[in-house]
Amino acid sequence: MNIYQHFRPEEREFIDQALEWKSNVEQQYSPKLTDFLDPREQHILKMLLGEHGEVKYQFFGGGPGLERNRALIYPDYLTPAEEDFQISLFDIQYHRKFVTIEHRQVLGTLMSLGLKRGKFGDILISDNRVQFFAAKEISPYIKNNVESIGRAGVKLVETSTENAVVSAEVWEEKDLTLSSLRLDTVISGIFNLSRQKSLALIQHGLVKVNWTLIENPSFPCDEGDMLSVRGHGRAKIIGLDGKTKKEKWRITVGKQK
Numbered sequence: 638m639n640i641y642q643h644f645r646p647e648e649r650e651f652i653d654q655a656l657e658w659k660s661n662v663e664q665q666y667s668p669k670l671t672d673f674l675d676p677r678e679q680h681i682l683k684m685l686l687g688e689h690g691e692v693k694y695q696f697f698g699g700g701p702g703l704e705r706n707r708a709l710i711y712p713d714y715l716t717p718a719e720e721d722f723q724i725s726l727f728d729i730q731y732h733r734k735f736v737t738i739e740h741r742q743v744l745g746t747l748m749s750l751g752l753k754r755g756k757f758g759d760i761l762i763s764d765n766r767v768q769f770f771a772a773k774e775i776s777p778y779i780k781n782n783v784e785s786i787g788r789a790g791v792k793l794v795e796t797s798t799e800n801a802v803v804s805a806e807v808w809e810e811k812d813l814t815l816s817s818l819r820l821d822t823v824i825s826g827i828f829n830l831s832r833q834k835s836l837a838l839i840q841h842g843l844v845k846v847n848w849t850l851i852e853n854p855s856f857p858c859d860e861g862d863m864l865s866v867r868g869h870g871r872a873k874i875i876g877l878d879g880k881t882k883k884e885k886w887r888i889t890v891g892k893q894k
Contacts, residue, residue, distance in 0.1 A: 644681060645857070651678060655685050658710050662692050668711035670723060672755030672772065673698065675705055676873060677847045680861030682708055697722045698758045699770040699798045704863070704873075705758045707772070719798070723773040724758065726798045727780075731789040733765040742787040743769060750782055754848075763802040770798075808891035810875065815886045818877075820846065821854040824864065827872045827890050843867040 640656075641649055658669045674682065679696055686694050695717050698706035707722045731738060743760050747769070758770030771779055780793050813826045824835040824844065838844055839854050845865040846856065858864070862874045871893040878887040 640685075643684070645859075648677075648681060651681060652685065655682050659686060659692050662710050662712060666712050666714075668709055668715055668717075668721070670721070671708040671710070672753065673705040673707055673758045673770075674755070675847055676863055677859070677861040679706060679708065680859075682710075686710065697724070699724045699726055700801045703759045703770075705770075707758075724798060725771050725773045725776040726796050726801055727769055727771060727776075728794045728796050728800070729767040729769070729786065730792040730794055731767075731786070736787070736789040737765065738762075738767050738786050738789055738791075743767060746783060746786045747771075747779070750779065752778075759804070761802050761804045763804055766802050768796075768802055770801075807894040808873070809894050810889065810891050812878070813888050813890060814881060815888060818858045818886055818888075819854060820844065820851060820856040820858055823858045823874070823888075824866060827864070827892055828866060828869045830869075838866055838869075 641652065644652060658671065662669050674696075682694065686692055691713050692710060693713055693715075694708055694710050696706035696708050697719060698704070699722075707724065709717050709721055711717060729738065729743070740760050740762060744757075747757050748754065752775060756772045756775050761768045776795060780795070783791065783793055785791055815822050815826045821832055821835040821839060824830060824838065825832050828835075830838075836854050839852055842850055842852060843866060844851055846858070847863050848865070858874060860874055860877045864872045864874070866872075873891045874888060875891050876889040878889060880886055
């Protein structure tokens with residue numbers, strides 16, 4: 638069976654990498670810790686590893702309900718602990734009375750360090766408190782190289798993951814029935830827009846799927862996808878629940894409120 642036929646062509650590189658991780662764990666009988674994976678990558682890894690094999694997996698990103706998680710792939714003799722995931726939490730200290738720091742500014746600063754996106758987890762913002770998760774192996778480098786974010790001078794303080802703030806983000810979950818999983822159809826359903834409006838948003842470069850700009854209206858959406866539509870917010874496809882008797886798709890989505 639050709640395993641690639643179940644996934645997108647652009648996901649082939651990640652699939653090959655995930656299969657190599659699985660093979661190494663099987664052969665060496667030792668665990669493999671990945672970088673932070675986005676929800677779609679986590680879904681692919683689940684599909685490839687399965688639930689009943691000798692190779693097991695767990696996801697952890699620093700706390701419950703987070704988008705980006707590291708995966709620990711391990712042989713069945715192991716019982717993972719949180720410290721096995723090697724995650725640091727940084728609290729960003731700055732003069733909150735005078736400036737604000739936004740999600741995009743934090744991400745931009747971290748990416749300017751020359752590190753891969755996979756080295757960073759979720760960015761948490763609540764009541765002007767700003768935190769982010771990172772892979773522990775790069776913690777010293779981050780602390781030594783981040784002195785400002787946006788216009789704010791900052792100090793990074795590493796703290797226990799137990800001190801993570803609860804993000805102000807709220808996701809409203811709902812069920813939809815759609816004629817297809819085309820990107821324009823999915824956006825229309827989630828954001829209650831006309832097909833023509835959805836088409837225009839995509840064609841004008843205002844839509845991202847899994848943080849990648851997509852300009853093809855017929856792009857097929859799938860479980861685990863994160864959608865971002867400029868001016869309308871973000872949504873995630875939580876599950877594909879099969880088809881109705883009339884061949885329409887039943888899906889479960891989360892929409893950011």
